Amino acid sequence: MSRKRQKPDATHLTLNERRIIEAGIGSGSNKASIARTIGKDETTVAKEIRKHRQLIPRNTYGRPVLCEFMKSCPVKPCQKKCDAFMEPRCTRRDRSPGACNKCPKRPKCLMDKYQYDAQKAAESYRAGWVASGEG
8 A cells, every 4th residue: 555745845834734733632633634634744743743742740749650550569669660660651642643732531640741832832943943043
């Protein structure tokens, strides 16, 4: 099965395209469908999300260590030094779409969260772009 690749158009992402990316993350769309919507390659969308998402650290009070095997761990209390220690994984945050915008599990989620904001991403990109031109 052949896959058509998007041709590079040598343009930067606009604020409207970033807003479409933000809306796609909020609706739970994967990066490939977001990329098809804005007419870019999916790696462009993935890099955009990864570069401009903002970390919202979890509250470590009362639960400083999160382990995938916490319930079945022979070492009590669970520690990061344990041989079986493994951070829990989140498919939405770690894979597709790459951020936690409008995640239905977000209120009860104990992990670190990532938020993608189109306006802040555009401002951050613009500041870096202007700074590189001054050099």
